[in-house]
Amino acid sequence: MDAPVHVAPVPPREPTTDVTPRFRARIFRFDPATDATPRFDAVEVPCEPHMRVLDVLDHAVEECGLSIGYRYFCGIKRCGMCGVNVNGKAVLACWEAATPDMVIEPLGNMPVIRDLIVDRSAFEQATVDLEPRLVRKTPYTSFPEVYTHRDVAATFPLMNCIECYVCSSTCPAVPGPHPGAHGREGQRGFVGPGTLVQIAKVALHPKDELDRSGMLENASIDHCMSCYRCEQVCPVGIPIVSHAIMPLRGLAAKGPAGKARFPLDFADNVRTHVDIHSGSLFVKAKGWVRALASVPLVLRMLMRGKTRLFSRPSARAKREVNALFKAAGS
Amino acid sequence: MRFAYYPGCTSKGSTREADVATKWLAREVGIELAELVDAGCCGSCEIKAVNPTLHFMLNARILTMAAEQDLEILTICDTCQANLLHTSRRMQEESDAMRSLLERLKSAGVQYGTTPRVRHLASILLEEIGERELRDRIARPLAGLRVAPFACCHSFRGPGASIGSREGLEALVALSGATSVPVRVDTDCCGFHILMTNEELSARTSAKFLARCVEMKADCIVTTSPLCHTALDIYQRKAESVAGRRFGIPVLHLPQLLALAFGAQPRAVGLDRHMVSTAPVMRQMMMTA
Numbered sequence: 336m337d338a339p340v341h342v343a344p345v346p347p348r349e350p351t352t353d354v355t356p357r358f359r360a361r362i363f364r365f366d367p368a369t370d371a372t373p374r375f376d377a378v379e380v381p382c383e384p385h386m387r388v389l390d391v392l393d394h395a396v397e398e399c400g401l402s403i404g405y406r407y408f409c410g411i412k413r414c415g416m417c418g419v420n421v422n423g424k425a426v427l428a429c430w431e432a433a434t435p436d437m438v439i440e441p442l443g444n445m446p447v448i449r450d451l452i453v454d455r456s457a458f459e460q461a462t463v464d465l466e467p468r469l470v471r472k473t474p475y476t477s478f479p480e481v482y483t484h485r486d487v488a489a490t491f492p493l494m495n496c497i498e499c500y501v502c503s504s505t506c507p508a509v510p511g512p513h514p515g516a517h518g519r520e521g522q523r524g525f526v527g528p529g530t531l532v533q534i535a536k537v538a539l540h541p542k543d544e545l546d547r548s549g550m551l552e553n554a555s556i557d558h559c560m561s562c563y564r565c566e567q568v569c570p571v572g573i574p575i576v577s578h579a580i581m582p583l584r585g586l587a588a589k590g591p592a593g594k595a596r597f598p599l600d601f602a603d604n605v606r607t608h609v610d611i612h613s614g615s616l617f618v619k620a621k622g623w624v625r626a627l628a629s630v631p632l633v634l635r636m637l638m639r640g641k642t643r644l645f646s647r648p649s650a651r652a653k654r655e656v657n658a659l660f661k662a663a664g665s
Numbered sequence: 666m667r668f669a670y671y672p673g674c675t676s677k678g679s680t681r682e683a684d685v686a687t688k689w690l691a692r693e694v695g696i697e698l699a700e701l702v703d704a705g706c707c708g709s710c711e712i713k714a715v716n717p718t719l720h721f722m723l724n725a726r727i728l729t730m731a732a733e734q735d736l737e738i739l740t741i742c743d744t745c746q747a748n749l750l751h752t753s754r755r756m757q758e759e760s761d762a763m764r765s766l767l768e769r770l771k772s773a774g775v776q777y778g779t780t781p782r783v784r785h786l787a788s789i790l791l792e793e794i795g796e797r798e799l800r801d802r803i804a805r806p807l808a809g810l811r812v813a814p815f816a817c818c819h820s821f822r823g824p825g826a827s828i829g830s831r832e833g834l835e836a837l838v839a840l841s842g843a844t845s846v847p848v849r850v851d852t853d854c855c856g857f858h859i860l861m862t863n864e865e866l867s868a869r870t871s872a873k874f875l876a877r878c879v880e881m882k883a884d885c886i887v888t889t890s891p892l893c894h895t896a897l898d899i900y901q902r903k904a905e906s907v908a909g910r911r912f913g914i915p916v917l918h919l920p921q922l923l924a925l926a927f928g929a930q931p932r933a934v935g936l937d938r939h940m941v942s943t944a945p946v947m948r949q950m951m952m953t954a
Contacts, residue, residue, distance in 0.1 A: 652703035
């Protein structure tokens with residue numbers, strides 16, 4: 336994807352009496368089996384009311400004779416198959432309005448199969464590996480079982496997910512085109528927000544009884560940068576960070592290996608120091624050995640007056656903050 | 666014009682120059698800052714993961730400290746701003762969650778009353794002082810200085826987003842006389858929030874933005890968040906080692922940039938405290954002076 340690409344210029348318009356406004360699109364073309372580098376094909380499409388990106392692609396194939404590879408099934412924001420990047424923004428082709436000048440590319444963070452078709456199998460496999468099913472041990476209390484809106488409040492917004500993985504395609508924490516690949520000690524790279532939404536649907540369900548903390552900490556959930564990019568691009572408006580990733584991070588923090596316990600260390604630090612005391616948090620999070628390796632950086636910071644060695648919260652502030660921790664059940 | 670000033674933990678620790686520059690700038694434009702001493706941490710993005718109730722309560726306590734003085738809050742960190750704004754929105758809801766929070770706050774001895782308005786310094790400058798007056802105060806236009814604005818993700822995305830924050834930053838950069846270079850794309854993130862858990866990934870993330878700054882010939886970055894500053898300035902060497910190339914891009918806090926345009930001496934606003942030398946910015950300023 337980083338290789339230089341050939342951009343075909345849009346041919347100059349020939350004099351015509353046709354005054355219909357036209358949309359111009361440059362469409363990404365690449366077949367790994369035959370092409371050494373990607374290129375862009377340029378098309379001009381007569382503008383029609385309510386035209387979508389998907390309509391532009393259809394026109395490019397049916398009227399312009401381009402054999403573009405793209406994928407869709409329903410055309411109404413349900414199947415989640417038609418994700419593409421339009422002018423750098425990850426969208427669903429069936430739900431994005433066409434604009435006069437477009438660059439249409441495949442979604443990021445996934446290998447290209449052909450043109451606009453990407454291989455989502457790494458994300459899908461990561462989802463399957465993390466047990467996206469309700470695991471219950473206690474018997475049903477009745478049939479059908481009664482739920483109130485409070486019971487399902489945590490999972491309800493997540494049920495709208497159409498599994499398009501548009502969120503994962505734009506996540507800066509996903510490690511390139513091989514998301515969720517296993518690394519050292521069975522630790523995966525970050526599995527991406529799309530997978531975590533699927534897991535949160537069951538992990539936050541009141542009837543789920545599987546301890547998921549171990550598998551979540553191995554899924555590198557603590558690599559989420561809280562940038563909210565996934566929420567911004569989600570075609571169905573799921574608050575992914577607030578309603579899926581944050582609660583799952585809370586579960587992972589209690590994992591047996593302690594790999595994702597940073598939020599707990601952070602909370603302890605606030606309880607002790609009121610303000611964050613970055614020095615002690617650094618040592619706690621990284622351990623003494625890695626902290627010692629950072630001594631040169633700390634010395635440079637001290638020379639520039641950029642760190643404080645001791646925190647000095649007042650007794651009153653400590654008392655008040657501790658009371659909050661107690662009242663919040665923490 | 667008096668505000669309850671909430672600098673946040675980082676501006677009292679590893680980015681103290683942001684605090685120094687804010688106080689200099691506030692004096693210059695006639696804003697009186699009543700600092701919220703011992704207000705404590707807003708919880709960043711961590712406490713909400715393990716205990717969302719505690720997260721809201723910590724922020725509600727800060728809001729109460731300002732409300733007791735009948736003051737609006739002025740923040741200088743986009744993450745603190747987002748957390749306080751999100752909490753203030755929650756506290757103004759008529760919901761069970763809000764009523765439960767009120768009860769818990771009461772049991773912890775916090776008498777939550779009114780909800781004060783929470784704004785970032787950049788918004789207050791534009792909305793209260795106004796572009797015309799700010800422009801009149803420019804003593805040393807930073808003409809020729811190419812600045813890459815970097816607004817924190819939390820300022821324009823997520824539950825604590827402030828409308829127009831990115832545009833506000835760009836307007837203030839333009840007002841200083843500098844040229845705004847549109848380096849930041851939507852997928853950019855400074856990686857601050859994983860610095861403690863995965864320094865390498867954080868560095869790779871910030872390196873992408875820093876590399877583009879070099880390619881687009883930006884002289885410096887300016888940010889509205891001390892957390893982004895930490896990742897881009899203090900850890901820039903790490904980003905350089907991950908990328909295998911040198912960047913050497915100075916990272917300024919917004920109040921520093923404006924203070925320089927208002928005629929401040931660089932040391933008076935802490936430009937000597939940065940980890941990446943700010944000399945290229947100084948040179949550019951001397952060339953255009």
